[in-house]
Amino acid sequence: MTTVSDTVQAPARRLRVLRRPQATTGFWSWFTTIDHKKIGIMYGTTALAFFVIGGVEALLLRLQLAGPNGTLLTAAQYNELFTMHGTTMIFLMGMPLAVAFGNYLIPLQIGARDVAFPRLNAFGYWGFLMGGLFIYSSFFIGGSAPNGGWFGYTPLTSTPLGRGFLPGHGPDFWAVGLIILGIASTTTAINFVVTVLNLRAPGMTFMRMPVFTWMMTVTAFLTLFAMPIITAALIMVYFDRNFGTNFFQPANGGDPLLYQHLFWLFGHPEVYILILPGMGIVSEILPVFSRKPLFGYPVVVFSGIAIGFIGWGVWVHHMFATGLGPVAISAFALSTMIIAVPTGVKIFNWLATVWRGAVQLRTAMLFALGFIAMFTLGGLSGVLHSVVPADTQQTDTYFVVAHFHYVLFGGLVFGIFGGFYYWFPKLYGRFLDERLGKVNFWTMLIGFNLTFFPMHFLGLLGMPRRTYRYDTGLGWDFLNQLETVGAFVIAFSVLVFIVNVFVSRRRGRLAGGDPWDARTLEWTTPSPPPMYNFAEIPHVEARDDLWHRKYTEDEAGHAVRIPSGAAVAVEERPAGDGGGDEPGGGDHGDGHGIHMPSPSYFPLILALGLPILGYAAVFHALWLVPIGGLIAAFGLYAWAIEPQTEP
Amino acid sequence: MDQVAIPPGHDVAEHRHEEPRTGTGVSNTKLAMWLFLSSDCLFFGAFISAYLFYRGRPQPGPHPADVYNIPFTSVTSFILLMSSLTMVLALAAIIRGDYRRLRIWLLATALFGATFIGGQIFEFTEFYRQGLTLDKNLFGSSFFVLTGLHGAHVTAGIIWLLSLWGLATQGRLTSRDSERVEIAGLYWHFVDVVWIVIFTVVYLIPK
Numbered sequence: 001m002t003t004v005s006d007t008v009q010a011p012a013r014r015l016r017v018l019r020r021p022q023a024t025t026g027f028w029s030w031f032t033t034i035d036h037k038k039i040g041i042m043y044g045t046t047a048l049a050f051f052v053i054g055g056v057e058a059l060l061l062r063l064q065l066a067g068p069n070g071t072l073l074t075a076a077q078y079n080e081l082f083t084m085h086g087t088t089m090i091f092l093m094g095m096p097l098a099v100a101f102g103n104y105l106i107p108l109q110i111g112a113r114d115v116a117f118p119r120l121n122a123f124g125y126w127g128f129l130m131g132g133l134f135i136y137s138s139f140f141i142g143g144s145a146p147n148g149g150w151f152g153y154t155p156l157t158s159t160p161l162g163r164g165f166l167p168g169h170g171p172d173f174w175a176v177g178l179i180i181l182g183i184a185s186t187t188t189a190i191n192f193v194v195t196v197l198n199l200r201a202p203g204m205t206f207m208r209m210p211v212f213t214w215m216m217t218v219t220a221f222l223t224l225f226a227m228p229i230i231t232a233a234l235i236m237v238y239f240d241r242n243f244g245t246n247f248f249q250p251a252n253g254g255d256p257l258l259y260q261h262l263f264w265l266f267g268h269p270e271v272y273i274l275i276l277p278g279m280g281i282v283s284e285i286l287p288v289f290s291r292k293p294l295f296g297y298p299v300v301v302f303s304g305i306a307i308g309f310i311g312w313g314v315w316v317h318h319m320f321a322t323g324l325g326p327v328a329i330s331a332f333a334l335s336t337m338i339i340a341v342p343t344g345v346k347i348f349n350w351l352a353t354v355w356r357g358a359v360q361l362r363t364a365m366l367f368a369l370g371f372i373a374m375f376t377l378g379g380l381s382g383v384l385h386s387v388v389p390a391d392t393q394q395t396d397t398y399f400v401v402a403h404f405h406y407v408l409f410g411g412l413v414f415g416i417f418g419g420f421y422y423w424f425p426k427l428y429g430r431f432l433d434e435r436l437g438k439v440n441f442w443t444m445l446i447g448f449n450l451t452f453f454p455m456h457f458l459g460l461l462g463m464p465r466r467t468y469r470y471d472t473g474l475g476w477d478f479l480n481q482l483e484t485v486g487a488f489v490i491a492f493s494v495l496v497f498i499v500n501v502f503v504s505r506r507r508g509r510l511a512g513g514d515p516w517d518a519r520t521l522e523w524t525t526p527s528p529p530p531m532y533n534f535a536e537i538p539h540v541e542a543r544d545d546l547w548h549r550k551y552t553e554d555e556a557g558h559a560v561r562i563p564s565g566a567a568v569a570v571e572e573r574p575a576g577d578g579g580g581d582e583p584g585g586g587d588h589g590d591g592h593g594i595h596m597p598s599p600s601y602f603p604l605i606l607a608l609g610l611p612i613l614g615y616a617a618v619f620h621a622l623w624l625v626p627i628g629g630l631i632a633a634f635g636l637y638a639w640a641i642e643p644q645t646e647p
Numbered sequence: 648m649d650q651v652a653i654p655p656g657h658d659v660a661e662h663r664h665e666e667p668r669t670g671t672g673v674s675n676t677k678l679a680m681w682l683f684l685s686s687d688c689l690f691f692g693a694f695i696s697a698y699l700f701y702r703g704r705p706q707p708g709p710h711p712a713d714v715y716n717i718p719f720t721s722v723t724s725f726i727l728l729m730s731s732l733t734m735v736l737a738l739a740a741i742i743r744g745d746y747r748r749l750r751i752w753l754l755a756t757a758l759f760g761a762t763f764i765g766g767q768i769f770e771f772t773e774f775y776r777q778g779l780t781l782d783k784n785l786f787g788s789s790f791f792v793l794t795g796l797h798g799a800h801v802t803a804g805i806i807w808l809l810s811l812w813g814l815a816t817q818g819r820l821t822s823r824d825s826e827r828v829e830i831a832g833l834y835w836h837f838v839d840v841v842w843i844v845i846f847t848v849v850y851l852i853p854k
Binding site (some may be wrong): 116117120186189190191193194196197198199200224225227228229231232233235236239243244245246247252253254255258262637640 | 706
């Protein structure tokens, strides 16, 4: 914000308030950038920071549970930490990391120069950051961090402060913060859908789209329809706590089950919002390192869409223990079994992709294979939950904790780490170190199983979730000890990854535009891609277009490389060609004259208004309303009258 | 929008279509508005469900039949629906390039909307006098939050229409910008349609 100029009413039909930022490099450019690649990196970095924070919370929880009668944490602290661990890992790590990959890759994979709404994209990021900081600020000024679980069951969370069981403003911060995050992710979802529907390069039909882009599209639709439901539920919680409404107050006839229905009607699609991007990433990695096309591409795509649809009809399996009656429970038990089918179809497709391929066990491939194995385990324990009697027994035990960590850590996180190793060369033009990568993978695999596999047994032995201590002599001591050791092995693994990133960014082996001999359009650009992605919008002629530009088949059906020169090796363009560092507007002097959208302050300013209004809502500070409102209104109006691209 | 100077020897026809070309044939902004509205459907859906979920549950009064003034609400609902007509007329005017009527119809739409909000404020005050508050019973909670959030949507629409009207009076809204009016119109019609659902489900269907 260094260049706030005096309010200039520019002459003749040009309204402007702030001088348009120009810089696309340097520290300050990150605050105004609307480049989808930079925003993707910002999403990724921020989400990784939250991953570390959420991981430290998990370590504290594990230290408390390392032995019987742990004394490290008080019950109240334990409540805050498990709530924030869940909230962080789902809303501040999982979703934004998927969005980070989507942001960076969707335009590159469909042959576009940016997303449909570059400034809205920036707003999505700033909204996410503000929402995350807002929730975390409750540790310092809220009297208590959120402490009612990531699911925030009522009436525990909705009973007004003073009359309630939860101390502090935690639940208010949680409800309002998630609403802010919901606004941000809804704008991002709209952006992704419009980008995919409208900006595909000529010839990029739906059935030629890379699977990652497909899965992000399904994810965006799920986000679009799931977020408003939780927003509504959170507004009810907020009103119950602050204005005495009775939505979830049993004493006045309110029904806490309504909250559970609304929450899980959001919550189960949310599970697929988290896992589908991981499935997409794995579907990109496996073919490249198996040297084969994805087996059954249409089936993989359609099973992803099927998961997106059926995912709306299974939410009650989170509520089997609430006594909804045999008919409802049978119906949802069946739908829960059915949704395992498209998931299983995908797993067999992946296996068939690797089958008899010339498998190259690079780190990215290891993580992808780890994903299949771990996610399958999580899927198997998940199907167990459709067996209602078993589920009733397992509800609120560590068995459930084991299940969803196998799906979300073994699934999403393994997929994401595979994605890091696979696309890092595209982002920075250098490989991540393979030796460190293998240490990263194996320690993560071992640490992960050490931490979460014993939880199956602990759950079956009856250890309940969310209890901050347990007595000795219950037969839980050894397994808990083992899990704590495992958690620290995971932490070591993540540390190795971070070291790897810092080392490889500077000294990693140089990668060209297409270091993996890959199949999709993002690899036709130089690494890192210039600001405008494609000097020429590609014309797509096949699924795995890049592969078909590089290879043809001989009579025996073997792939034969087309001699270079016949195909245009795009990555061989001179490195000085743009490089993404010239001003967004105006001519580039590179002979292409590509007009890219200009940087803007206003997405950041609009997003700044949100947490201020949030504090006003939490503390009933009416004086903050005009401040936050004016900042947001200023951002919104200035944004509306600012042209997307400076002429 | 991207502009690409065509490299020599390249297919010219392909690039000429590039600027307006979108995969669906619908402009980005309009598609985004449709997506937002589809999302907003579920937002209202959740509150309407909550209202229906609690309708008729045993609770202390006042009950809906004690406070509703159907003739009054019918009139304000009718005014809101008429604002959809003036919205369409505003769009037709800007497409024709008839800026005087554009300003009139935009302002008329905003005023009809404001009349509806005025009616809602009157209704809320009246209900409050008869003892219905947010915390009185389930009906008060679910009714006020649902209709209040709809009123907030209408208010946002009014501000939007007045902003467009302000641009129009300065001559900054021309036929080329007709899509801006169209998109505001999409939002406005949506808010009206939601009110038809709320009015039917909440006010008219007897329990």
